[in-house]
Amino acid sequence: MSDFLELLDVQVSQAELGRVLGVTKQAISKQVGNGVLAPEGTLLDWLRSLFVHLRDEAAGRGGDEQQNLSRARQREAEANAQLKELQYHKEVGNLVPLSEIEPLLESWAVAARSETQSAVEKIVAAIQSQHEIEVDQEMVNEQLGHAFKAIADYPKGIQEQP
Structure with a gap:
């Protein structure tokens, strides 16, 4: 043999x-x-x-069914681990509810826009006074508008998220 x-x-x-x-x-x-x-x-x-x-x-x-079952169990174990981690962070206070943070972010955005607009107006006034020139306020406002829109739209698609 x-x-x-x-x-x-x-x-x-x-x-x-x-x-x-x-x-x-x-x-x-x-x-x-x-x-x-x-x-x-x-x-x-x-x-x-x-x-x-x-x-x-x-x-x-063995076989595909066994592999599929093993993968499904693996995904379930990973999801359970992630859920437990999320619950832990919630319990220790590391998570802030969206309902609490959203108004703060909105008021911050309004304040940032107002402060930026005010600063640009002061800069334009100082340049006009110091150099005795006229700055086209429409052009300044147009550029600021583009900048504010880019900031409002960043990151793209965030408004569509639930």
Whole structure:
């Protein structure tokens, strides 16, 4: 019997394994890609790996359904961990409810706009006085309007978020 095993314990290519099993090289490559087979191996190693894989699938321990179930359990575990972390941060006071922060941000934005507008008007007045020139207030207001719009729209799409 050991002579027979020695005959199988030879390095073969994926194409050769495919010919032995009556499948294409692509089918073997797919099994390598799925992790069922090592990228290189002996005929004996590959046959054993395929046998273990098929046995596990037949016993319900492998295959796509098992992998899907494992991935679903993994996602559920990650979601539960994230939920627990969120609850922890809520309990220790690290989270601020949107209903509390939104009015503060709105009043800050109004104050920032007012202060910026006032500062620009003072700068324009100082330039006009110091250099005895006229600055086109319409052009200044247009540029400020573009800047305020860009700030209001940043980041894009935030208004659509629930």
